[in-house]
Amino acid sequence: MISVNRQGEVWVFAEQNEGKLADTPLELMSKARKLADKLGVKLAAVLMGDQVSELAERLVQYGADKVYLIEHHLLEHYQANTYAKTLHDLIHKYEPQVVLCGATINGRDLAPRVASSVKAGLTADCTDLQIGDHEVKATKEVHKNLLFQVRPAFGGNIIATIINYDRWPQMATVREGVMPMPEPDVSRKGQIVEEKATLTKEDLLVEILDQHTRPKKVDLKAARVIVAGGAGVGSKDNFRVIWDLANALGAAPAATRAAVDLGFIDKDHQVGQTGTTVRPSLYIAAGVSGAIQHQAGMSDSQKIIAINNDPDAPIFQIAHYKICGDLNDIVPKMIKAIKERI
């Protein structure tokens, strides 16, 4: 661990895969920028890889004052040990006060390993970050300007705000999609600081034998309008009504975990705590009961239409338009109304 260092910078781990920056650290930049401004310190991105220097400027455009660039042939592919060791050494060298990672698979693999070796606190899957003061009740001691790490817990039934006032850096991973992606500013200038990694072949603990990625079947995060179906849709065949409404609106079709588990639609379409977090202009939920885990992924939608035949369905509590009735009757009426007007 490092001790409390008020001059320490705010850091964002700039995850890249195969030379492409991941979305989550970029989404994180606008929030991290605000945190750094509030604390009156610099915002730095930490970029590791092999031949990735051209990504550094982009991080500046997204809000970084500084980019720590660490290039090494052993960092070509992400591996827990090599990346953790490099980040660990860098934290000890510069003593940042805040270190943030996207809660991607790699971020959730890397951050705990670093927190363990640095012996610092780490909060997983934050949905918001703020700066605030904390009073220790027993001693009345007040710790000013801490990182408030806000996250759902107990399956989304509670929201906890976590702090770490003594063993720094204050570390957190942040959920994908919960912070809007900033617009890059091509005129921004920043400092690129080249750092060396001290790695040997023995640090590569695993051999990567094979790897496959495929693009997601749907980009829910970018959709302005989303039409989601739940278990109440009834069957895979009947899920056609969701597709039809989505097509009529030029919207993205989505689903609850229950509908995905029932095989109505591919997992790429899942919205919620274990799926994608979305914030569209309009979210239409049909046959969705509104479990807290689903709400966690869509409650920030600007407008919500809920269609359900159960008047007590929890989804109605967050809906702006509540339609109590059979979705098989209502959805075709909506499609008809849309086709008449557009």
Place this chain on the structure above:
Amino acid sequence: MPYNCVCLIKQVPDTKKISGQAMNDDGTVNRAALPAIFNPEDLNALETALQIKERYGGTVTAITMGLPSAADILRESLYRGADDAILVTDRKCAASDTLATSYIISCAVKKLDYDIVLCGRQAIDGDTAQVGPQLAEKLGITPITYMEELQELANGRITVRRAIENGWQKVRTKLPVLLTVTDEANEPRVPAAKFIMKYKNAMAPIEVEKAIRNDNTALDEQAVKQLIEDEIRVLEEKNLLIKQWDLGFLEADINWCGRSGSPTKVHRIQSVILTAKGSKEVEPTESGVSDMVHELIKEKTIA
């Protein structure tokens, strides 16, 4: 070649089946509304360990840190085929965050002979997925997270398929290894009748003590202690004693345990109550739906 597997399990509140309010009025978690269960992905980790034992030989040891009631999931592990069960319980473990938890568990695992340490990818109470990678770091062994399939185990090397963002990768490493296992990896078995018969009386010392004290309120302390001691010895002889380890036995540095060992603290907890601002009921009729669509087009929510 046989492999010794240590499987970390956790008793968690069933956050998907909440009856009533999750929070009490005083801001604490209402545990009564949350039935305690075997963390789902820990069952996938246990299943992986049991399959390794069946295929290659060796042992499966289930270990948990928790309240005395966590002995329930240790018994459930025995019912599925685990050979040994260890309950790490100590009041000084209370309020441990993931860093302190991984330290305490590392002290326990270091007392065991292991080739493969397994845990579920994450527990459904905190969903942090942190203790596994942190434990691997503390043990100084290779972590492989998000395992979806165990592919090969031969010549002291393990090959697995693990999830990556939007895909998968196949990786190989030398043992010892720590695996965090996802629910994609397998279909966990149900308890077997023969093991239920064999282990239904298995107990941890703290449970033995509680039962004997309840049943013998009239006896003096000396006699009660004797009864407890005798019963523990009997269970041990029958191989029905769930081992119980405290921080003293683990020789853990207390500064790294519990509240003092936990850098993260709770600043505030709020119950989630989401409500929409300005909501309206729409009649499920053609005109009701049509008016709503018209309104959304007018305000440009629908382009």
